[in-house]
Amino acid sequence: MAMRARPMRLVLLLLLLVAAPARGERLRFTLDGHAREVLVTIPEHLPDPAPLILVLHGVLESGPRMATTTRHRFDALAAEQGFVTAYPSALHRVWNVGEGPGAARLVPPRDDLAYLDQVIAAVDTQARIDRDRIYLAGFSQGGIIGLSYACKRAGVLAGVAVVGMTLPAMLRDDCADAPAFPLLLIHGTDDPIVPFDGGRIISGWGTDMTLLSHDASIAFFADQAGCTGVGAVTTRDALDDGTAAERSDWAGCDVPLAGVRITGGGHKWPSGGPDLPFIGRATFEFDGATEIWEFFATLE
Template identity: 30%
Template sequence: MVETRGWTLALIVLVALLVGSIVYVGSYRPERMYPGDLRGEMVVGGLKRTYIAHFPPNFSKDEHLPLLIALHGGGGTGFDMERLTRGGLNTIADRERFIVVYPDGVGRHWNDGRNLSRYRAQREDIDDVAFISALIDLFVQKSDVNGSRVYVTGMSNGGLMTYRLACEIPERLAAVAIVGVSMSENLYDNCSSKVPIPILIILGTDDPIVPWNGGELRFGPVKLGRVVSIENTVEYWAARNGCTVRHEREYLPNADPEDGTRVWVERYSNCSNGVDVILYGVEGGGHTWPGGYLYLPRSVIGKTSRDIDANEVIWKFFSNHP
């Protein structure tokens, strides 16, 4: 009986977790809007698409602010992405003056190119690239954001979608940042554009879903597509960006010795058009957002590093690429 209950709970967690699910099993609460948030919707490709937009205080179109689009993980929503970051991107947006948009994937997933039949977004080949492009157009036209300062970040399934955007519409993006995943094999072999783009990647060495050295994405027996190693991922972007200098790995201060992680940074520089490539390796880190909300038990998704705040790291990177 104990084993049966344990297996049932494991199945519930499995359904919740598929590819970085940001579903709060057992502790889910109704969505509460953050100060400065507005809900919006638009029709793209005949589908109603929804999003949350966060505006800094006393917003004025005359400021021509930057735009940051943050993509949730599989099974999540835009609001879940806000909560994963503990509202940290909003806090920085209020301080540094930019707009954050948290879009919702169809069926809580993004069509990131893995072609998985289990998810509607991928099974029906939903055009999420067109959706993100339409979002950019909307905020350029209606909020007068600076079209040359559009950034995208994403976690897990949202990170895979961010890679896809960097492959298909890099000319619309100033820089991208990916957390919790390397590049899918499908995209690695079929990245359509060679336009240089600054890219930051953060990945845990002990991620139980995403293998550091590449292979099958999986949770338990469920296979979720394949990724290349993080080394191949970074080397691909370094080569595409024309980077000729690889700096020595630098360990950052162990700000929280109790979290069981250490963070190091590898940087590639002397790249085309002033772009660069940066990898943050989180030794001991799991399928988590450093400094973020622990959305599932540590025994399921691994450790969350408190040595860095991914929100601050990502915006600092973006702000260096105006």
Template identity: 30%
Template sequence: MIARLATLGAVLILGGLSFMGTAPAVAAPVDPPGVLTFGNLARTYVLHVPPGPPAGLVINLHGAGMTGAQQAGLTNYNAVANQFGFAVAYPDGIDLSWADGRGASIPDRSGVDDVGFLAALVDRLSRDLAVPPGRVFVTGLSAGAFMANRLACDRADLVSAIAPVAGTLGTGVPCAPSRPVSVLAIHGTGDPVVPYGGGPMVGRGGPSEIISAAALAERWRQADGCPGPFIAQTAAGPVQRAAALGCGGGTQVELVSIDGGPHIWPAAMDASLASAQFFASRA
């Protein structure tokens, strides 16, 4: 009798498991800090969070051949970010570069979706850090500047303002933003890598054809619906400024030209402070 009861109990238990279905599925692994899995790739980034609740989020994109950590060191952006209460993320590009649309980099030629990756990173960090709506900004150097422009062109819904340094757009890269975006473009007139006047260039990944710094500013002026032409601002040494004001949605477009400036994060002006001030003014 006892054996029969034991057998019956086993049948009932097994039957209950069968009735309830298979064991619950194991939850998908959660990315560790500094990692975002996107497109089946574990993408990495360095994150700086200021004291207190962030007043905004800056995505700071490195140049070709660099890492996010190196971009953080080069720009010293954490210090100015703390002044304005910004969180800053420094993502790493595949093969130390970006798929910015020119077709001159390995990620571009491999079909990497960097627009999608950066959009996903913005979404995650905005949610996790409770970033106020409309307070996401992007800056970058060289290839990072090309990528900043492309991201704003394709996902203006996520980005309020950009500050590309020493980078424009490829001649074949479309730019039809869904809404106005404020732009502070900074470029040295003596840049031997990304020519100020546009035309052919050869970067780490290979050759490409690019638009000039002035053409980039004009493209954004038209996209933002600015009512008038660029107006020269007060010059300071080698730094020349021209701005288009009163643009759609309260945006503005400014071109900062550094006379004779080379291909660097500029020393003739504090590009980190200038871009952070520009972002902070985009209330």
């Protein structure tokens, strides 16, 4: 999770207290002298080759914690639908976004794009992966890494979903130079950590970065994909949970593009965590993992 300065220490303490183990197998390897690992769920009776979804956590979290944050729904869907789920872990729980002063100050230095390359290779040794059906779902700072990987490793990912994050201004040039890719952006209007309307957030000790707003991020990718405008709009407000979800699917695009605005939603995974009280509401109008998998499944 990217965050503002005031709650940072409390977030760190609480996340360490609520961290819980997840199901699955841990694959370990060494990269640039650092011991790295990834939590992998490989169901039985997979297709050969099988789709892969990389699920990336926010800052101060971990791969196992992300499995808990998503309520293990990706694992359940993997068994039902036949795909592999991988939960990478950032070194010391902080991703290197690869650019900007925050990345330059990270100790020890690490290349997390290369790490994701290695994650895919490691998973492929355990279950043969369909290289045309590798997807990524990122939450908060994991969403930044997801967008960076999609834009800088063009053609590796078949689709991307980002929850609780918008496009960092520093990635605009990389993404503008990359081919358009299928994208689903999900964000709460009352997010106190990553502002829905964009602005500056902390990107490391003593540094910050500028984010586009949710709407400006969607507009950027819509322009890149040659979309002609918003097409179908679906509203979900069946529960008395203080939120409502509006999904807009863009029309005339070279690749699928959709955005979900969660009115009243905070910095939480839809129908999930993190289980912290001061980061706003989670919507229960839809399940985040199901929404994302159904988006990816339409691409096949």
